[in-house]
Amino acid sequence: MIDLNKIDSDISHYKDIWVFIEQTNGQAEHVSFELLTKARELASQRNCHVAAVAVGNSVAHLAEDVFKYGAEKFYIVEDEVLKDYRTEPYRDAVSELVVKYKPEIFLIGATTQGRDLSGTVATVLRTGLTADTTKQEIDQETGFLWMTRPTFGGSLMATIFCPKHRPQMSTVRPGVFKAIPLDAPVNGEIIEIIREKIEFSEEDVVKKILKKVISSEGNVTLGFYDVIVSGGKGMGNKENFNMLKELADLLGGTWAGSRKAVELGYIPQTRQVGQTGQTVHPKLYIACGISGAIQHLVGMQTSEIIIAINTDKDAPIFNVSTYCIVEDALKFVPKLIEELKGMQSTRRAQ
Amino acid sequence: MHALVFIKQVPDASQVRINYETGTLIREGVPAILNPYEVHAVEEAVKIKQKFGGKVTILTMGPLQAADALKECLSRGADKGYLLSDRIFAGSDTLATSYALYEGAKKIIELEGEIDFFFAGKQAIDGDTAQTGPGIATRFNIPLVTYLTKLDEVNLEEKYVVATRLTEFGQETLKVPIPVFFTVEESLNILSHSPLPWLVKAAQSKIEILSGENVDLDKNQCGLRNSPTIVKKAFTPEKKQRGATLTGTFDEVVDQAAEKVAPFLNNIL
Incomplete structure (x- = not known):
């Protein structure tokens, strides 16, 4: 681990905004591009540069995407020991980079990996870390990063800042920000790949990975979809989610559910929307049989149009909905599908 | 075998309500509970003890009433509870908290002996940061296994464990030497009922108090003043306006709803 004496405590030496590029088998996670997009906006306010940092056995090929989303520098550490994510060597590689290059702000995706990594890196660096932020802004007066999190x-939002320690670190849930590539790539003369050589030895890494199991449901990034049809306890059983899948297909979207639906075994956790699931803000969110516990609302209330279908006219979900339908979703959704199919065939006939 | 479980007493977040008029949380009548993830951490530590012998020690930081949460752990089979309580810790953020608990744990090692297994919940349900456990593990510089879902094997002779943890894509199984630090998921185990003698023993046992007086710590790393992160403001989320209720007969409402979503209709089949 880093010698604490090597950490520069003069915060004026820290510049630029870094984004950790999470990758698995050389494939970057979407949240990394969401953070690069946000970092561009913050950098323009702070008048500084955006850099990406990746650690692995082979990550240099990610440069193209990283630059497309606005990074001007790409710091990489490559070593066989870093092939799979393991807390300790990743922690040490990332900490070394920070100590040497001194970013002012460091953003990391709040995935299982990102949360594991950020908590250890911030401790090594003895700096502040704000978890699961949903809003980031630069204070005009002080230049500090204001991080807001649920x-x-x-039930409560807190705006947090880190005035005396650097970098200002925070994790951001996937789906909170949109990933928007640049119209034109950053000028090739200013982009740069910085390869950092750090000595690793497999013998020094005491943790060994014996087995990896990819769950059959795989990883579902709900944030990719413009339309999400979501169900809760009111769907009654697992089979009834088939109508939500059908409706989602008709609308070119995907299906999801509430924590209650996960607990009842109706849907896998990988499709849960909410505080303990994924945060989404699609163009259209249709909530079927979801009462709207606060923990669900924080994960979807920024959707552009919310249509809720619930038998209880006082269900909290209606308080955030654009259109409220006080009906039984189990009866309403099949009729809606029928109607939409009719409209579709009429359109095709024209 | 010696396991140390870090726990936190938390307000039951699911029962906290918002007063939109004042923009504050209504915390009256909200019960203080043992952080749900840590109930499973205690359960797992006690399971190891039942198999191999040894003891389970519990440590928490908080006000004196947090002793109740420690007693609950004792009733679930833990042997001794320590409460780190001092005004110097007030307002600690996660970095300052992990420092205080690290020093508290070092004191416990001094009093109770070396520790093989450190446990904590994956996060606390009030703050949801998931940072304190990784912070303590980093300070001890021992391997960290977050999101533990299964302890497949414990080998005390050869001093290693085989442990399965959740990842973004599924699960991974690791072989890790002891001492090791786990943060646990609720799915790790199914809670068992405490036999009556445990409940009686818990009710009778005394909680040990640790403070700045009897723990050797650097006060310049404790509390609000020495926390890197500062809460600028706390506020209740903006309440959205309830939108239009679609009215009419069932079929009319279906028609209206279809009209609203029609722009999204997929034309390619």
Whole structure:
């Protein structure tokens, strides 16, 4: 681990905004591009540069994408020991880079990997870390990063800052920000790949990976979809989610559900929307049989149009909905599908 | 075998309500509970003890009433509870908290002996940061296994464990030497009922208090003043306006709904 004496405590030496590029088998996670997009906006306010950092056995090929999303520098550490994510060597590689190059702000995706990594890196660096932020802004007066996050299961929002320590670190949930590539790539003369050589030896890494199991449901990034049809306890059983899948297909979207639906075994956790699931803001969110616990609302209330279908006219979900339908989703959705199919065939006939 | 479980007493976040008029949380009548993830951490530590012998020690930081949460752990089979309580810790962020608990744990090692297994919940349900456990593990510089879902094997002779943890894509199984630090998922185990003698023993046992007086710590790393992160403001989320209720007969409402979503209709089949 880093010698604490090597950490520069003069915060004026820290510049630029870094984004950690999370990758698995050389494939970058979408959240990394969401963060690069946000970092561009923050950098323009702070008048500084955006850099990406990746660690692995082979990550240099990610440069093209990283630059496309606005990074001007790409710091990489490559070593066979870093092939799979393991806390300790990743922690040490990332900490060394920070100590040497001194970013002012460091953003990391709040995935299982990102949360594991950020908590250890921030401790090594003895700096502040704000988890699961949903809003980031630069304070015009001080230049500090203001990070806003939900707490108490989403009942309360807290705006946090880190005035005296650098980097200002925070994790951001996937789906909170949109990933938008640049119209034109950054000028080739200013982009740069910086390869950092750090000595690793497999013998020094005490943790060994014996087995990896990819769950059959795989990883579902709900944030990719413009339309999400979501179900809760009111869907009654697992089979009834088939109508939500059908509706989602008709609308070119995907299906999801509430924490309650996960607990009842209706849907896998990989499709959960909410505080303990994924955060989404699609163009259209249709909530079927979801009462709208606060922990669900924080994960979807910024959707552009929200249509809720629930038998209880006082269900909290209606308080955030654009259109409220006080009906039984189990009866309503099949009729809606029928109607939409009719409209579709009429259109095709024209 | 000696396991140390870090726990936190938390307000039951699911029962916290918002007063939109004042923009504050209504915390009256909200019960203080043992962080749900840590109930499973205690359960797992006690399971190891039942198999191999040894003891389970619990450590928490908080006000004196957090002793209740420690007693609950004792009733679940833990042997001794330590409460780190001092005004110097007030307002600690996660970095300052992990420092205080690290020093508290070092004191416990001094009093109770070396530790093989460190446990904590994957996060606390009030703050949801998931940072304190990784912070303590980093300070001890021992291997960290977050999101533990299964302890496949414990080998005390050869001093290693085989452990399965959740990843973004599924699960991975690791072989890790002891001492090791786990943060655990609820799916790790199914809670068992405490036999009556445990409950009686817990009710009778005394909680040990640790503070700045009897723990050797650097006060310049404790509390609000020495926390890198500062809460600038706390506020309740903006309440959205309830939108239009679609009215009419069932079929009319279906028609209206279809009209609203029609722009998204997929034309390619």
